[in-house]
Amino acid sequence: MDREILVTRSSMPDLDEYVNEIRTLWDTHRLTNMGPKHREFQDKLRDYLEVENIELFTNGHMAIELTLQALNLQGEVITTPFTFASTTHAIIRNCLRPVFCDIDPFNYTLDVEQLESLVTDKTCAILPVHVYGNVCNIEEIERIAKKHELKVIYDACHAFGETYNNRGIGQYGDVSCFSFHATKVFNSIEGGAATYRDKHIGEILYDLKNFGIHGKEEVSAVGANAKMNEFCAAMGLCNLRHIDEEIAKRKKVADRYREHLEGVDGLQLNVTQSGVKSNYAYYPVVFEEKEFGATREEVFDRLAEEGILARKYFYPLTNAFSAFHGEFDVTKTPVALHISKRVLTLPLYSDLALEDVDRICELILECGTR
Numbered sequence: 001m002d003r004e005i006l007v008t009r010s011s012m013p014d015l016d017e018y019v020n021e022i023r024t025l026w027d028t029h030r031l032t033n034m035g036p037k038h039r040e041f042q043d044k045l046r047d048y049l050e051v052e053n054i055e056l057f058t059n060g061h062m063a064i065e066l067t068l069q070a071l072n073l074q075g076e077v078i079t080t081p082f083t084f085a086s087t088t089h090a091i092i093r094n095c096l097r098p099v100f101c102d103i104d105p106f107n108y109t110l111d112v113e114q115l116e117s118l119v120t121d122k123t124c125a126i127l128p129v130h131v132y133g134n135v136c137n138i139e140e141i142e143r144i145a146k147k148h149e150l151k152v153i154y155d156a157c158h159a160f161g162e163t164y165n166n167r168g169i170g171q172y173g174d175v176s177c178f179s180f181h182a183t184k185v186f187n188s189i190e191g192g193a194a195t196y197r198d199k200h201i202g203e204i205l206y207d208l209k210n211f212g213i214h215g216k217e218e219v220s221a222v223g224a225n226a227k228m229n230e231f232c233a234a235m236g237l238c239n240l241r242h243i244d245e246e247i248a249k250r251k252k253v254a255d256r257y258r259e260h261l262e263g264v265d266g267l268q269l270n271v272t273q274s275g276v277k278s279n280y281a282y283y284p285v286v287f288e289e290k291e292f293g294a295t296r297e298e299v300f301d302r303l304a305e306e307g308i309l310a311r312k313y314f315y316p317l318t319n320a321f322s323a324f325h326g327e328f329d330v331t332k333t334p335v336a337l338h339i340s341k342r343v344l345t346l347p348l349y350s351d352l353a354l355e356d357v358d359r360i361c362e363l364i365l366e367c368g369t370r
């Protein structure tokens with residue numbers, strides 16, 4: 001192939017649409033600090049995500065990090081190692097201790113069979129991830145959280161626009177955090193949001209994203225700077241107009257992958273979950289060498305030779321990061337370890353041509369029969 005296919009490709013509106021959206025900024029000179037675009041984007045997202053309360057941020061990471069600060073947590077947070085660095089870093093940067101729970105072997109979210117056994121008198125919260133847009137076992141997590149009086153903060157960075165039992169996914173837990181990074185299903189170039197149940201949390205989050213400044217002459221918290229600027233909000237407003245169409249196109253790509261790869265020995269495709277309206281964020285495939293006939297590494301390399309850059313999301317596990325100097329025992333999360341060594345997320349974006357999907361699958365299947 002003479003052109004590269006990356007794992008994702010950022011959705012962008014027509015240039016004219018964006019230029020039109022930012023035109024007023026040249027009249028107002030209002031570039032940031034919760035201006036009109038910020039407010040409009042926040043209102044539109046509240047509707048789209050079907051939530052009552054929402055606060056915007058510069059990115060998804062700051063939404064998570066400042067949420068943990070806003071909840072004033074201390075002690076241990078039960079979480080998953082099968083995620084992006086951000087989830088674990090947000091915990092540690094708040095001087096909290098992550099306690100890693102293993103994952104379900106099929107949907108890759110927190111293993112609720114193990115979860116409760118990790119609760120101690122130091123546990124203050126659960127931070128599960130709707131990984132790949134797969135919805136966690138919300139009922140069990142809520143039950144355990146209620147019983148032990150724990151906060152639940154969902155990392156919903158992969159779950160933009162999803163619903164569970166006909167309710168916006170951001171309605172679950174105390175807080176849910178979303179990412180609008182360029183590489184995600186929906187982007188505002190960079191951006192993020194926290195949706196939350198308790199209005200009081202929103203007031204704290206608002207202050208924390210602006211240095212803790214509370215009113216003209218009062219600084220009441222040690223905040224950060226995590227305000228979404230007007231250009232990002234404008235991009236978000238444009239992309240939001242097209243999001244349903246984008247997700248519908250993603251579904252076509254995902255369906256095509258399934259047509260080719262379903263039922264092949266040694267390939268585990270992602271689950272379809274009942275009650276979930278999916279956003280088709282990722283296309284993870286787990287390669288079991290013995291049954292399939294090739295390793296994940298072999299498939300990865302073969303695709304790379306053809307300019308197709310799949311990604312090993314999520315490898316390594318966050319509890320194996322060199323940043324933590326062996327502090328966490330990865331053998332305590334054996335399922336996560338097994339999956340992380342075998343999973344590959346295949347290219348998936350709205351404009352990926354179905355012929356390219358055919359070719360990618362052909363290359364993959366060849367690896368298995370060589």
Ligand SMILES: *Cc1c(COP(=O)(O)O)cnc(C)c1O
Nearest residue numbers: 059060061084086157179180181
């Ligand atoms: C992308 C991502 C984040 C962080 O979002 P940013 O907007 O890039 O800061 C957090 N958690 C997960 C699971 C993600 O994929």
